[in-house]
Each structure stands twice: as C-alpha cells, then as structure tokens.
Amino acid sequence: KNQVEQSPQSLIILEGKNCTLQCNYTVSPFSNLRWYKQDTGRGPVSLTIMTFSENTKSNGRYTATLDADTKQSSLHITASQLSDSASYICVVSSWMDSSYKLIFGSGTRLLVRP
Amino acid sequence: KAGVTQTPRYLIKTRGQQVTLSCSPISGHRSVSWYQQTPGQGLQFLFEYFSETQRNKGNFPGRFSGRQFSNSRSEMNVSTLELGDSALYLCASRRYGETQYFGPGTRLLVL
Numbered sequence: 013k014n015q016v017e018q019s020p021q022s023l024i025i026l027e028g029k030n031c032t033l034q035c036n037y038t039v040s041p042f043s044n045l046r047w048y049k050q051d052t053g054r055g056p057v058s059l060t061i062m063t064f065s066e067n068t069k070s071n072g073r074y075t076a077t078l079d080a081d082t083k084q085s086s087l088h089i090t091a092s093q094l095s096d097s098a099s100y101i102c103v104v105s106s107w108m109d110s111s112y113k114l115i116f117g118s119g120t121r122l123l124v125r126p
Numbered sequence: 127k128a129g130v131t132q133t134p135r136y137l138i139k140t141r142g143q144q145v146t147l148s149c150s151p152i153s154g155h156r157s158v159s160w161y162q163q164t165p166g167q168g169l170q171f172l173f174e175y176f177s178e179t180q181r182n183k184g185n186f187p188g189r190f191s192g193r194q195f196s197n198s199r200s201e202m203n204v205s206t207l208e209l210g211d212s213a214l215y216l217c218a219s220r221r222y223g224e225t226q227y228f229g230p231g232t233r234l235l236v237l
Contacts (some may be wrong), residue, residue, distance in 0.1 A: 034182070048228075053230075053231075054231070055218070055229050055230050057214050061225060101168075101169065114226075116170075
C-alpha cells in the first residue's frame with residue numbers, strides 16, 4: 013500500500029535552534045518528493061522538490077535530504093525563526109495509470125517559541 | 127503572475143444544504159485539483175480536472191462533485207451537507223506534471 017508517514021506529529025523548539033523532520037514512504041513507483049510549508053489558515057507552499065537522483069536540496073534555511081534506497085527523507089531547519097511555525101507536509105508523487113498520483117503525509121506541526 | 131484564488135474564503139452552512147466553491151487557477155495552468163483538509167485526516171484528495179475532464183478521483187462519496195470550465199476555472203459542489211464536511215477545502219493548479227500551487231482555501235463550517 014502506498015503510504016507516507018511523517019514524524020514527529022508535533023514539535024516545539026526555541027527560536028534559533030535547529031530541528032529535523034522525518035518522512036518515510038512506501039510509494040512505488042517513485043517519481044519525486046516534495047516538502048510543503050503550510051501556515052495556519054493558508055494553502056501549502058512548496059519548499060523543495062527532489063527526484064530519485066537527488067539526495068540533498070536547500071532552500072535558504074531549509075535543507076531536504078532523500079535516501080531513495082531506504083525510502084526516507086528529512087527536512088532540516090537551521091536557526092529557526094518564529095515565522096517557521098507551521099505545518100510541514102511531505103508529499104510523494106508516483107506516475108501510474110497514465111497520471112500522477114500524489115500521496116500526502118499527515119504533516120508535522122512545528123511551533124517555534126521565543 | 128496572480129496566484130490561485132478561491133472564493134469564498136469562509137462559509138457557514140447548515141446540515142442538508144448544498145454548497146459550491148470556486149477556484150481560479152494560475153494563468154496558463156490547465157490542471158486543477160481539489161483537496162479536503164481536516165485536523166484529524168490531513169490533506170485528502172478529492173479530484174483533479176484537466177481540460178474540462180476529470181482525470182483522477184479520490185475516495186469521497188458522490189455528494190462531492192466538480193467541474194472545470196473552458197477557461198480552466200473550476201467549481202466544487204457538495205450536496206446534502208453533513209457535520210463531518212466541515213473542513214478547509216484547498217484548490218491547487220499546475221501545468222500538467224509539474225509542482226502544484228495551492229490557493230488559500232475555503233473554510234467551510236457546517237452547523
């Protein structure tokens with residue numbers, strides 16, 4: 013069964029600290045993996061996208077890694093800011109039946125405290 | 127370039143009523159997808175339209191329907207509303223095969 017599991021479910025850190033969010037997937041065939049940031053009451057915004065051959069990609073203070081062998085991805089946030097408080101959603105896409113299927117993780121809710 | 131827009135942003139309905147939500151995709155994007163997001167279930171895929179044709183459908187009852195117009199704008203309709211339909215409904219557009227861009231969502235409350 014195609015699944016995307018994220019951990020932890022929620023996380024509280026102090027401003028300025030680093031943190032790492034995890035995403036494990038069992039999706040096959042694999043096309044790409046995206047990390048989205050969703051602020052409360054808003055739609056998700058794409059942070060990074062990685063294909064099978066990429067194992068790391070950065071977007072400012074956000075760095076995503078991908079291990080296609082173990083089917084794991086992580087999102088590392090460096091020097092957290094209050095504005096990083098949001099839900100982070102891992103999405104794996106798969107090309108099957110002549111169309112893209114998107115499988116969403118349930119998200120990690122991050123709270124950055126001053 | 128303007129982003130994905132959704133109307134209305136907030137809506138309150140009562141059980142048994144029906145509701146229509148609207149989504150205008152980014153100019154040039156022909157694919158529009160709809161999602162339901164609730165605290166307990168996360169993002170759940172409803173359906174995707176491309177060139178006025180439904181291409182994919184999630185596991186939702188027939189009360190949930192949609193359509194896409196020739197200008198790529200899309201509407202989603204929910205009939206006979208239930209309390210459990212209270213959620214944030216998100217629309218996303220893309221050029222076929224590329225990253226989706228989400229709208230701000232319509233928050234629906236069913237009383």
